[in-house]
Amino acid sequence: MLGGVPDTLGTDYAPIAAEMADRDAVGFVAVGDRFDDDLRWLTRFSGPDREYAFVATVDGDDADSGGGALDPNDGESGVHTSLCAPALFGEQARREFPGDAVQTERQGDPAGVRAAAALAAAGADAGTVLVPQGIPHDAAVYLEEAGYEIASTDVLTRARATKTDAEIDRLRRVQRAAVRGIARAEEVLAEATPDPDAEGGDGAVRWNGGVLSTERLRRQVNEVLAAHGVRDAGNTVIGAGATAADLHYTGTDVIRPGETVLIDVSPRGPAGYYGDVTRTFAVDPDGGWERRAYLAVERAREAALDEVAAGVPASTVHGEAAAELSAHGFRIDSDEVGFTHSTGHGVGVSLHEGPSLGGDGELEAGNVVTIEPGVYDPAEGGVRLEDLVAVTDDGYELLGEYPFSLVPGNRDGEPPRDRNGE
Amino acid sequence: MLGGVPDTLGTDYAPIAAEMADRDAVGFVAVGDRFDDDLRWLTRFSGPDREYAFVATVDGDDADSGGGALDPNDGESGVHTSLCAPALFGEQARREFPGDAVQTERQGDPAGVRAAAALAAAGADAGTVLVPQGIPHDAAVYLEEAGYEIASTDVLTRARATKTDAEIDRLRRVQRAAVRGIARAEEVLAEATPDPDAEGGDGAVRWNGGVLSTERLRRQVNEVLAAHGVRDAGNTVIGAGATAADLHYTGTDVIRPGETVLIDVSPRGPAGYYGDVTRTFAVDPDGGWERRAYLAVERAREAALDEVAAGVPASTVHGEAAAELSAHGFRIDSDEVGFTHSTGHGVGVSLHEGPSLGGDGELEAGNVVTIEPGVYDPAEGGVRLEDLVAVTDDGYELLGEYPFSLVPGNRDGEPPRDRNGE
Known part of the structure; x- marks a missing residue:
């Protein structure tokens, strides 16, 4: 049974009811703060930075019919759900929680004590x-x-890995905003010019009157994300050259001509869902490592996507990407050089969640995963191309699309999209 | 002893060493992910969204001198500190962790197992x-x-409440960016015009060709935060009228003429430190509740600030603010109407940390706290004015300044600052 809040995300507590029945449990409790993604999924409450609790118990009607068994005919989840919220956030909790009851009593007690009560x-x-x-x-x-x-x-790990249509819709919207961030980065890089004499002769890319750094570019991207109502969440990874080979570079580095500039944008939307998209560019590349890497990663991406469908082992998707990169001469057996990571991961209210494309299971319809092959060499740079897809029975839906080009703005008749924020 | 990373934040592990000695403990362990602020403070590592561990043990040299006692003459913290990091983040961990050792072995094991090892x-x-x-x-x-x-x-709670000069410098920088966000909000509201016929005759404020909502205004603020290199962190609270009386409103509401518009900006900077500033405006106010509330809150703010200094009981600061609001006819005994919350809280790598101005302790030099009196009435609106101060021996330093005016842009000779982002 659901309370008064329209549950626009289709939160389904039935897996919790089934698990309680399977394990002969009388309850389920999760405790955490606003940074706990399990709590966010369970409660839809974007609460405070101190602990609150979610409590599920066997629904009274079902309990009467014996042992917590589910009655599949009653059209309800079979659980009674409560959110023990801080009093100052009671109004917000009642607005956001799709479960049965928001409790604000016993404020002085720790969340665990309130959950027990x-x-x-x-x-x-x-x-x-x-x-x-x-x-x-x-x-x-x-x-x-x-x-x-x-x-x-x-x-929760299992339940969260399969998304409802409403969740996929939220992911799609955030991914579209993420793509706008990539478009802004490409636009800036297309406007940028190489200056071999800059930085004491080491060379640099110049834009809008100054040397372009990863941090200047990051701020341009993050502004566009903000304009579209999502937040960068500290996740806007931009590396150039050696730092493009660092998988998670969020520092400041001068962007130099010819270097790969890797831009990985993973914003979070207002409902808590993430987007995740990566493109790689180079201003005035010389046609060496970065072009070979870009071509190989594009092929690996296509090979991986060709495998994606419900019922396919996750390892098959990863294996196809790795095989393609290996065939192009890149290592797949190192932590430092070549293809150093898995082909992808699930995305939801966590940026990284199930299923992993490095894991053992089979893909299921409703999984939302990244496809993100990449190759890295600290001496050369890094190239990664990442998209987000929803797995369907016979393939996938690409959530948010953005074209490919190593050279920014270099697509005949297809300029980078205009920044269109307010 | 410290490793190879320059510790620009002055992270001091001495309180942990002292606690271990007092409690006759052989170690200290914290486990969490990038969302755990204790881990952020301990490690300065902006790690992944899966668990890692911080481990402190009695430093070998000190242990040799008997029982983990500190040697105050060796000029070191007395602990050996390790970060057990995920391998994919090893490079980043070594770049960011100011402690002794980054360990990336035993990747398959849970963080707790690695900490025990x-x-x-x-x-x-x-x-x-x-x-x-x-x-x-x-x-x-x-x-x-x-x-x-x-x-x-x-x-950790105790250690984090007193900031180093380097931490206060980071807080000051983030607060300055937060103030730019407020300036942008005031600028937009100053440009906005009342339209009594909008929204089917209910009236609305119009800006830039459309009805102004809290969400449109929030995006304007968040764009400016991004341009200044900080992230809104999902914390840009903007309410109007009834939703201004909701302490944490992050939804969409039409802004109407005369209503209080409460803007609470709490961005997070790249080193993990937050800012926190609130101003309240009204477009075309009619001189009723909102003017009385604004005046009372301004006076309460001054009364609270007058008390702030090292050695002063936190409750004295809160008491002075409450007394002033009460003297102006506002309730201080309700959860719903009047002054419904404490006068302030500590700010650091958590938006809310110690000390609380609703608490029992005395302020200490190096505390950084908000001063944020406010009054609310769901039938009228809400007014809050919030600044961030660093407590000093004889008073305080205001971190980031912004002037006061209920009517946006209505300061003789002192227009709202220009947006000055790139």
């Missing part, structure tokens, strides 16, 4: 309570002191 | 290990299984 109030007096393995230790201890046996569950 | 490798074979009370439960269990006794400590 909520379990008891819902009639779950003793027995097993399922928790995510990373629940704060003090909350676990409080639950144990209240007489519950704690057992960890990965039900 | 690091303790053992440093010679701490058994005994008490101090942990923050919110350490992930699985990490605590792994440490216990490795033979350590776990005991919680609040040493």
Whole structure:
């Protein structure tokens, strides 16, 4: 049963009910703050930076019919869900939480104590309570002191990996904003000019009257993200040359002519969902390593995408990308040079979540994953091309599209899109 | 002793060493991901969204001199510190961590297991290990299984509440960027015009060809934050009228003539430190509740600031603000109407940290706190004025300044500052 808030994200507590039934548990508890993505998914509450709790118990009607079993005919999730929120955030919690009850009593107590009280109030007096393995230790201890046996569950990891249509819609919207960020970066780089005499003769790319650094470019990207209502979330990775071979470079580096400039944009939207897109450019490249790398990564991307569909082992997708890169002469067996990472990861309310394309499982319809082959060499630079796709029964939907070109703005008849923020 | 990274933030592990000595502990362990602010403070590592560990043990030289006692003459912190980082982030960890060692071995193991191995490798074979009370439960269990006794400590909360000069410098820079965001909001509101016929006769404020909403205004603010190299962090609270009385409104609401528009900007800078500033405006106010509220809050702000200095009880600062608001006829005894919250909180790598101005302690030099009286009435609106101050021995330093005016742009000879982003 759901409370008064329209649940526009289709949050489905049925996997929690099923897990409770399978494990013969009387409850499920998660404790965390606004930075805990499990809590965000469970509650849709963009709460404060101090702890609150989500509590699920067997729904009263179902409990009466015996042992917490689900009644698949009642059209409900089979759980009663509560959010124990801080009082100052009660109004917001009631506006955002799609579950049954927002509780603001017992403000002085730690979240774990309040969760135990909520379990008891819902009639779950003793027995097993399922928790995510990373629940704060003090909350676990409080639950144990209240007489519950704690057992960890990965039900949230599994449940979150398959998205509802509404979640995919949010991901699509954020990805479109992310693509605008890439477009802005390409626009700036297309306007930039090589200056071999800059920086004491080391050379640099100049833009808008000054040397262009990764940080100047990052600010241009982040402005466009903000204009489109998403936040960069500290994730706008831009590296140039050697720092493009650093997978997560968020520092300041001068951009030099011919160097690969790798731009990985992963903003977060207002509902908590992330986008994730990467393009690589070079201003005035000389046709060496970076062109070979770009071509190889484009081919690897296509090879990986060709495999994506429900039922396909994740390792097949990664294997095809790796094989293509290997065929182009790039190493796939090193942590430092060549293809050093997995082909992709799930994206949702966490930037990195299940399924991993380096993992063992099969893709399922509703998975949303990045496809992001890349090759790196600290002596040369780095090239990565990344898109976000929703897995479907017979293939995939590309969430947000952006064309490919190593040289910025170098597409006949297809200029980089205009910045179109307000 | 420190490793090869210049520690530009003056991170001081001495309080951890002292706590270990006081508690007769062999180690200190914190486990968390990039969203854990304790980890950020301890490691300066802006790591990934999966868990890593910080481990401190008694420094070898000190251990030799007996029982983990500090040698105050060696000019070192007395601890050996390690960061157990994910391999893909090893380069970044070595760049950012000011402690002794970055360890990337045992990638397949959970962070708690790696922390236990690091303790053992440093010679701490058994005994008490101090942990923050919110350490992930699985990490605590792994440490216990490795033979350590776990005991919680609040040493980080205490240590973080007093800032180094370098930390105050970072907070000052972020606050200056936050003030630019407020300036942009005032600029937009100064350009806006009341339109009593808009929105079906309900009236609205128009700007740049359309109705101005809290979300449109928020995007303008967030663009300026991005242009100045800080991120809005999802914290740009803008409410209008009834939603200005909601302390944390981040939704979309039409801004109407005469309504209070409350803008609370709390961006995060690249080193992880936050800013926090609030101003309140009204376009074409009618001189009623909002003017009385503004005047009262201005006076409360001055009364609170007059008390701020090292050695003053935090409750005195709050008491003076409350007394002033009460003297102006506003309630101070309700959760819904009047002055509903504390006068301020500490700001650092968390937006909310110690000390609280609603708490029991005394202010200390190096505390950085908000001063943010406000009054709210869901039937009228909300007014809050917030600044950030560093407590000094004989008073305070205002970090980032911005003038006061209920009517945007209505300061003789002192127009809102120009937007000056790139």
